[in-house]
Amino acid sequence: MPIDLRSDTVTVPTEKMRDAMRFAEVGDDVYGEDPTINRLEQLAAQLLGKESALFVMSGTQGNQVAVLAHTQRGDEVILEEYSHIFNYETAGISTIAGVQARTIKGTNGQMPISEISQAIRGNDIHYPKTGLICLENTHAFSGGRVLPLSYMEEVYNLSRQYQIPIHLDGARIFNAALSLGVHVKDIARYVDSVQFCLSKGLSAPMGSILVGSKEFIERARKWRKMLGGGTRQAGIIGAAGIVALEEMVDxxxxxxxxxxxxxxxxxxxxxxxxxxxxxxxxxxxxxxxxxxxxxxxxxxxxxxxxxxxxxxxxxxxxxxxxxxxxxxxxxxxxxxxxxxxxxxxxx
Structure with a gap:
């Protein structure tokens, strides 16, 4: 067998995950009746210190749903120029959400605070509304670099000044938390929503979680349905996600x-x-x-x-x-x- 260092997406589920999937209690998730998915979402929300959570098919779908739930067509979204959302998600935010990307060159994923401030649009009829700021932690393109909590707090304080929500592409947020030596809640507290992957290092076969306020997740759930993400007996997959969160983080x-x-x-x-x-x-x-x-x-x-x-x-x-x-x-x-x-x- 080759030594596969291409990505942590090549991980396979553990035997305990396979057993959990086989014996998972399931129901129709579109009706909100899959007990395993409900448990997974409750666990994820609790871990990240948010009100509610939503199981999605992939990190890309989670990021797309988040942008749709936070913004309106014609808005502008501020992102780091090498962010995953801008570079590797097939222009979804523009083609599906109908928003414009405003990219800023960062250092190790960190956009300068002064440039974020300058990029926020004023109230002018010629300008789009700045509807969202997106961060990525860890920042994949820079080699998995971690955004310091002090930096995230600065962006958060700026966003509150202008009442602009922040979405975090936290595909590897648990890696970031371990690197910083903090609980994952300490990162999530500085953003309004987070998407994180159950696959990759956590080794579940597929799926991601989107967390945020109850109102935000209600909007996101409808957008997920529109994008074809409304699944039925999804607990078969969700069972592996529960094992991932309970046993695979450390x-x-x-x-x-x-x-x-x-x-x-x-x-x-x-x-x-x-x-x-x-x-x-x-x-x-x-x-x-x-x-x-x-x-x-x-x-x-x-x-x-x-x-x-x-x-x-x-x-x-x-x-x-x-x-x-x-x-x-x-x-x-x-x-x-x-x-x-x-x-x-x-x-």
Whole structure:
């Protein structure tokens, strides 16, 4: 079997999840009668300190539903220019929600507070209304960097000044909480809504959760239905999500430790450029430009060693650690990169 470091989306459910799915008590969720989904939503809302929660098919659907529930057509949404919502969700906020993206260049996912303030539209007939601010924690494109609580509090205080809601794409919010050494509620308190994934590091087979106020979730539930997300006996999937939240959060620290060790080891290899000390969660991004090799060619050579990874822009390679990765896998990945480096230097 190859060592799959492409993404933490490749995790598979645990045996306990499979058993929970097999024996899950189910009902029609559109009628609100699936007891397992109801329990999952209550658990998620409680964990994040919000009034209510909604099970959705994916993180992308959760983010889309959130934008729809927060905004009106013609509004403008402020986002970091490399955010997942802007770059990797097929322009859903514009094509479906009918809102305009206002992107700001950030550092490690952090948009400068002064530039967020300047981007908020005034009351002018020529301007769209600023309807929403979106944050992402952890910030995937920057290598899983974590937004500090102090930064989130600053954005929150600014948003209250202008009465603009904040949505957090918290696909990996539990990774962020562990990295910060805080409870996940401490992050969620600074935003009006959060989407987080039950898959990825938490290892459920699919699904995400959207949390917020009771009124917000009522609006979101209707939008979910419009997008085809109204499911029936969804508890079969939701049962795995409950196991994920109850048993899989603390083990994420193993992924962080693997990523940090991988990063530190790769930083010692000639031709590999990486900020090893900037690795804060389970994502490692390296530059192979020093080897004078294209990212695609580097990936192909990695594959020959039985290691899978993804390109992540010109000359950049991304590795993501997860439950399926062991210490031995990490050592083999390091050895593969070292061999590729030596081969390219000596050729």
């Amino acid at each position: 083990r994420l620290i193993e992924d962080h430790n693997h990523a940090k060790y991988l990063a530190q080891s790769l930083s010692l290899i000639h031709g590999i450029d990486i900020d090893a000390y900037g690795v804060e969660s389970n994502i490692v991004i390296i530059s192979v430009k020093g080897l004078e090799i294209k990212a695609e060619d580097f990936i192909n050579q990695l594959n020959q060693f039985g290691v899978l990874a993804n390109t992540f822009g010109p000359g950049r390679i991304r590795f993501v650690t997860h439950r399926g990765i062991t210490n031995e896998h990490i050592e083999k990945a390091i050895a593969a990169v070292r061999a590729i480096s030596n081969n390219n230097i000596n050729s």
